[in-house]
Amino acid sequence: MTNRYRLSLAHFTVAVLAFFGGACMAVMQALSRANLPLPLRSAKIYYLSMTAHGVLMALVFTTFFIMGLGYVFARTTLGHDRVNERVGWVSFWIALGGTLLTAGAILSGSSTVLYTFYPPLQAHPTFYIGAALLVVGSWVWCWIMIQSYRSWRREHADEAIPLAMHGMLATVIVWILATVGIAIEVVVMLIPWSLGITRTIDPVLARTFFWWFGHPLVYFWLLPAYAVWYAVLPHVAGGKLFSDRLARVVFVLFILFSTPVGLHHQFSDPGISASWKLVHTFATFTILFPSLLTAFTIIASLEVAGRMRGGKGLFGWIGSLPWGNPLVSCVILAMVTFAVGGWGGAINAAYGMNAMVHNTAWVQGHFHLTVGTASALTFMGTSYWLLPRLTGRALFFKPAAQVQPYLWVIGMVLFGIVNHVTGLMGMPRRIYDPSYAGSLVAAGWAEWTTISAVGGVIVFVSAMMYVLVMVGTVLWGDRVEAPAIEYARPLEPEEPLPSVWDRVGMWTVVAAALVVIAYAYPILSLISMERFGSPGFKPF
Amino acid sequence: MKVHVYEKFWMWLSGGLIVAFVAAIVSTSVVQAVQPPSHIETIDPTTIRTDPRFSTPGVTTAADGSQQVVVVSQMFAFVPMEIRVTAGRPVTFRLTSTDVLHGFQIVRSNANSMVVPGYVSQFTVTFDEPGEYLIVCNEFCGLGHHIMQGKLIVEEAGGGV
Numbered sequence A: 001m002t003n004r005y006r007l008s009l010a011h012f013t014v015a016v017l018a019f020f021g022g023a024c025m026a027v028m029q030a031l032s033r034a035n036l037p038l039p040l041r042s043a044k045i046y047y048l049s050m051t052a053h054g055v056l057m058a059l060v061f062t063t064f065f066i067m068g069l070g071y072v073f074a075r076t077t078l079g080h081d082r083v084n085e086r087v088g089w090v091s092f093w094i095a096l097g098g099t100l101l102t103a104g105a106i107l108s109g110s111s112t113v114l115y116t117f118y119p120p121l122q123a124h125p126t127f128y129i130g131a132a133l134l135v136v137g138s139w140v141w142c143w144i145m146i147q148s149y150r151s152w153r154r155e156h157a158d159e160a161i162p163l164a165m166h167g168m169l170a171t172v173i174v175w176i177l178a179t180v181g182i183a184i185e186v187v188v189m190l191i192p193w194s195l196g197i198t199r200t201i202d203p204v205l206a207r208t209f210f211w212w213f214g215h216p217l218v219y220f221w222l223l224p225a226y227a228v229w230y231a232v233l234p235h236v237a238g239g240k241l242f243s244d245r246l247a248r249v250v251f252v253l254f255i256l257f258s259t260p261v262g263l264h265h266q267f268s269d270p271g272i273s274a275s276w277k278l279v280h281t282f283a284t285f286t287i288l289f290p291s292l293l294t295a296f297t298i299i300a301s302l303e304v305a306g307r308m309r310g311g312k313g314l315f316g317w318i319g320s321l322p323w324g325n326p327l328v329s330c331v332i333l334a335m336v337t338f339a340v341g342g343w344g345g346a347i348n349a350a351y352g353m354n355a356m357v358h359n360t361a362w363v364q365g366h367f368h369l370t371v372g373t374a375s376a377l378t379f380m381g382t383s384y385w386l387l388p389r390l391t392g393r394a395l396f397f398k399p400a401a402q403v404q405p406y407l408w409v410i411g412m413v414l415f416g417i418v419n420h421v422t423g424l425m426g427m428p429r430r431i432y433d434p435s436y437a438g439s440l441v442a443a444g445w446a447e448w449t450t451i452s453a454v455g456g457v458i459v460f461v462s463a464m465m466y467v468l469v470m471v472g473t474v475l476w477g478d479r480v481e482a483p484a485i486e487y488a489r490p491l492e493p494e495e496p497l498p499s500v501w502d503r504v505g506m507w508t509v510v511a512a513a514l515v516v517i518a519y520a521y522p523i524l525s526l527i528s529m530e531r532f533g534s535p536g537f538k539p540f
Numbered sequence B: 001m002k003v004h005v006y007e008k009f010w011m012w013l014s015g016g017l018i019v020a021f022v023a024a025i026v027s028t029s030v031v032q033a034v035q036p037p038s039h040i041e042t043i044d045p046t047t048i049r050t051d052p053r054f055s056t057p058g059v060t061t062a063a064d065g066s067q068q069v070v071v072v073s074q075m076f077a078f079v080p081m082e083i084r085v086t087a088g089r090p091v092t093f094r095l096t097s098t099d100v101l102h103g104f105q106i107v108r109s110n111a112n113s114m115v116v117p118g119y120v121s122q123f124t125v126t127f128d129e130p131g132e133y134l135i136v137c138n139e140f141c142g143l144g145h146h147i148m149q150g151k152l153i154v155e156e157a158g159g160g161v
Helices: A006-033 A044-080 A086-108 A127-156 A163-194 A203-231 A242-259 A272-286 A288-308 A315-318 A326-348 A359-389 A399-424 A440-476 A506-528 B005-031
Strands: B056-061 B067-074 B078-079 B080-084 B090-097 B100-105 B114-116 B121-126 B131-134 B149-155
Touching: A006 A044, A006 A086, A006 A163, A006 A359, A006 A440, A044 A086, A044 A127, A044 A163, A044 A203, A044 A288, A044 A359, A044 B080, A086 A127, A127 A163, A163 A203, A163 A242, A163 A506, A203 A242, A203 A326, A203 A506, A242 A272, A242 A288, A242 A506, A272 A288, A272 A506, A288 A315, A288 A326, A288 B005, A326 A359, A326 A399, A359 A399, A359 A440, A399 A440, A440 A506, B056 B080, B067 B100, B078 B149, B090 B100, B114 B121, B121 B149
Parallel strands: B067 B090, B080 B149
Antiparallel strands: B056 B067, B067 B078, B090 B121, B100 B114, B100 B131, B131 B149
16 A cells, blocks of 8 residues: 555655755854854855755745645545645645755855845846746645645535644645745746846845745744644643634734735835835734734643643643653744744834844844744654654654754754844844954954854754654654544534634635735835846856 | 633733834834834946946035935945044935945944945934944845945044044
């Protein structure tokens, strides 16, 4: 019998390989930033590897992992025969082909434009074409997710959407709304310009389309993690979900407010009026709300679990949680780290305070705690939970899986906090050498960057333990009967009924209208100005 | 829809917190005019050296004591490299780029703006503390990004540092 999860496993394989590559690049950068003498250390390799690290981690690892997880959720909650596997393989090969094109362009040294690829830095055309194909592959996946859901809905008109799938559908919708922006930037602007069909490009317009995509991208990373927190974690921890209904409210709020926020990444851009930046600030702060709700519901669900396991007293339930279960420890640590990273995010988004931190090391400190820990660590925990269930093999070298999440958080906290501090001290992000020709101010950053390098090495050790467990389980894990994939039950005894929060189609229309309101005027006023485009530059 | 009483409390608390954040932002932006640099002006990046707005980079002081600093950013330097201004008086920076994106950040101050070819960035800062400040480029601009730096010297009013 062929494994019914082959498609998901193929996606997870690409994700883990990309993660491995990205982690190797990362440790090199952390050491380089601390100005340690490494063999082959050069600015060219540093910036090239930073481009590769960003693309492999933020775009390839996440996208492939989420697509693989989407198939698992759809099969197990909607029914195995609802997923169109053949189209799924088409999507997989398109996305993989695109990834290889882009990776080739980066490694050849012709596309050191970092993962934000702001023009007029100009990469090789295959860099952009590969990225476009990765997105096209993911769109086919979106179509499969929606088709699977619609087929289920036709036969289950009077049931609430299974919660894991509700979260995955929110992910799909956020991704579709977001990728409209990047598709316009890449297909209409960057590809013709890199091929020489158009001569010049407007950098502010390109950045506006990029950030239309770039901010909801973070919710594309976060929502599948939330789906695991709500729909899987309470069950694995031995309890129940505190509130099924509020989980759905949370996912709908993300559908609505994830996208009309991108201008908060362009606070210090010329050419865009301050008042529209303020409008996007409002939407950005609105989206704090569902995350605050999530913090409550998940902690309450963990308390339910702790008490069901016999925990007593005000805090006694914390000790009775299964801390040795790698999914549980990964998610709890991810949540605690996210609480810190989220506050940093509120500061980034604060219209007036942003100038203190814009493009400083603070920014990389922030997103290594958020996507780099809240999402990534949840995905690692999810793979420890899923792999035995998908392959029928026990985790290989389980102690590594149990220790790894703690190491990850220790390393990331060292790295993240230090970068927040040096950022406030004025150290820019994305620099090969922080010494600034012996500047005294810059010398004050040096002792800190050494600590962040130590953090980076700890994270790297943790990353290698994760890769070892993944590869080891698939190749050498003991064959066992695959445990069932089960989801959390709500605390309320009655089955959840379909409600307005299940009407994803309607919410999608509202969300699209919000995107139009947020972007129509700023983009129209940009393109109606007299503007002077830029030719491409390749200073790498 | 049944919502637990503690959860209701939490929702009101969260909502209140967000309203407080937004109120702080709106009030400082309206009352104290705290706004991100959002100047709207375009320029042809290929003719910067002959454009009268940027052909003579440097500091000029108006009769009322306010100062204007014109800076051209290019791979991998700011022109001029050294800027001298007077403490306690508003300084308006005007910046553009001849090539790729750059950042203009005066370390330990609120001056932090993108510099974009085709556009003019403009913002006003007052430096109260005399002394020497490091200026860095904080947007990746190529292999020399980390060597792109400048110096701001803030002198006490009445001469001397």
